[in-house]
Amino acid sequence: MIDLDEHVDLERGVMSRRVFVDDDIYRLELERIFSRSWLFLAHESQLPKSGSFVSTYMGEDPVIVVRRSDGSIGAVLNSCRHRGMKVCRADVGTTRVFRCSYHGWTYGLDGDLVSVPNMAEGYRNELDMSRWGLLRVPRVESYKGLVFGTWDAEAQPVEEALGDITFLLDTFLDRRPGGTEVIGGVQKWVMGGNWKLAAEQFASDMYHSFLLHASAWQSLAPEGADLSEMVFPSVGSQMTSQGSGGGWFHDPTGAGSAVLGPMLAADYTDPAVWERLGEVQAGGPIGCHATVFPNFSFLGAFRVLRVWHPRGPHEMEVWSWTLVDKDQSPEIKDAWRRFASMTFGPTGTFEQDDGEIWTDLQRVSRGHIAQTVDLNYQMGIGHEVTDHPDYPGRINHVYSDNAARGFYERWLELMKTPLRPGQRGNATARAGQEVTR
Ligand code: FES
Numbered sequence: 197m198i199d200l201d202e203h204v205d206l207e208r209g210v211m212s213r214r215v216f217v218d219d220d221i222y223r224l225e226l227e228r229i230f231s232r233s234w235l236f237l238a239h240e241s242q243l244p245k246s247g248s249f250v251s252t253y254m255g256e257d258p259v260i261v262v263r264r265s266d267g268s269i270g271a272v273l274n275s276c277r278h279r280g281m282k283v284c285r286a287d288v289g290t291t292r293v294f295r296c297s298y299h300g301w302t303y304g305l306d307g308d309l310v311s312v313p314n315m316a317e318g319y320r321n322e323l324d325m326s327r328w329g330l331l332r333v334p335r336v337e338s339y340k341g342l343v344f345g346t347w348d349a350e351a352q353p354v355e356e357a358l359g360d361i362t363f364l365l366d367t368f369l370d371r372r373p374g375g376t377e378v379i380g381g382v383q384k385w386v387m388g389g390n391w392k393l394a395a396e397q398f399a400s401d402m403y404h405s406f407l408l409h410a411s412a413w414q415s416l417a418p419e420g421a422d423l424s425e426m427v428f429p430s431v432g433s434q435m436t437s438q439g440s441g442g443g444w445f446h447d448p449t450g451a452g453s454a455v456l457g458p459m460l461a462a463d464y465t466d467p468a469v470w471e472r473l474g475e476v477q478a479g480g481p482i483g484c485h486a487t488v489f490p491n492f493s494f495l496g497a498f499r500v501l502r503v504w505h506p507r508g509p510h511e512m513e514v515w516s517w518t519l520v521d522k523d524q525s526p527e528i529k530d531a532w533r534r535f536a537s538m539t540f541g542p543t544g545t546f547e548q549d550d551g552e553i554w555t556d557l558q559r560v561s562r563g564h565i566a567q568t569v570d571l572n573y574q575m576g577i578g579h580e581v582t583d584h585p586d587y588p589g590r591i592n593h594v595y596s597d598n599a600a601r602g603f604y605e606r607w608l609e610l611m612k613t614p615l616r617p618g619q620r621g622n623a624t625a626r627a628g629q630e631v632t633r
């Protein structure tokens with residue numbers, strides 16, 4: 197196994213590209229990051245009634261997230277206990293049971309095995325159905341409409357685990373009293389590049405925005421405007437805490453809102469929202485880019501939610517949602533949906549720029565010699581502040597690698613800490629057999 201300390205030196209701010217390409221590191225991530233972190237599963241608005249479900253993934257494990265008969269939300273591993281087939285092959289829907297398409301074992305909304313074809317002839321009625329339900333995700337909890345799950349039964353509550361990043365999340369989730377809802381379904385696509393490239397950039401990289409996305413900004417500029425006349429802010433902050441992080445400009449009504457057009461800009465800078473959030477959060481963090489460790493990201497000014505599902509070291513599957521204030525008018529909701537698709541949909545102006553870069557970064561990092569040349573993560577190092585009067589976490593200028601270093605500090609801490617003996621996901625212990633039903 198690779199020595200992680202040899203490849204990640206966060207005190208000096210240097211990293212080896214091996215962390216993006218190594219198969220052993222990737223397998224360890226599935227075990228030590230994805231099998232015990234809180235992972236984003238769905239938004240509550242996607243599960244309006246009993247039997248509503250969505251299919252998603254926790255790492256590479258397929259799961260079904262479902263609204264049960266008692267109104268609670270649960271999640272189960274989407275894998276039949278007979279031969280392992282997915283018991284739900286739909287992305288979204290409403291059902292009373294999940295019936296496996298291979299031999300017909302059938303499970304209730306909470307995962308219990310409720311019927312087995314040819315029970316009498318085949319199993320002589322000797323199969324103990326109570327022991328062969330779908331594996332349940334032991335903890336599923338919500339934060340202001342976002343549903344998270346973890347395989348770690350003893351994990352701290354999700355709100356505690358989110359910690360300081362709620363400071364940024366709230367600017368997105370709590371703008372109006374009615375909360376938020378997802379509109380327009382989920383956009384999904386596969387992209388070359390390690391999942392960490394995207395998660396890290398959304399946490400930490402405003403630095404690329406005005407060069408890499410210059411033409412995208414230009415295309416959105418108000419008619420007749422010249423990019424050189426648009427004032428891009430350079431005063432801003434970036435935070436990191438518990439691996440999560442994000443950045444924002446201190447004047448969110450500058451160039452960013454100019455490209456929204458009058459209707460969306462008016463919604464974005466609505467005085468009622470400003471008042472509800474307060475000057476500190478509305479005056480900057482409301483327009484943040486951010487990642488909730490490990491693979492859930494969002495963009496306040498674009499109303500975009502993201503999950504970067506890992507697909508081997510060299511690929512990721514991107515899932516993207518548009519999130520709007522429930523109390524808003526249908527016209528404004530639809531305008532946000534179109535704006536989010538135009539900018540950060542799979543063919544979006546900004547998305548195309550980022551995706552091409554991540555795919556190329558990955559290709560370069562596969563090179564044998566390239567892997568011997570370290571990468572620089574030193575921006576802002578030694579200038580972080582931990583007692584900022586307004587902002588929580590470790591703060592630095594918006595142009596900084598502070599949040600990237602924070603992301604890899606948490607990554608390293610988890611990667612170096614074995615799972616508890618017997619804990620589900622512990623690859624060396626055939627974990628959790630004693631709790632298998
Ligand atoms: Fe599901 Fe056989 S694999 S019933």
Ligand code: FE
Pocket residue numbers: 404405409546550
């Ligand atoms: Fe970008």
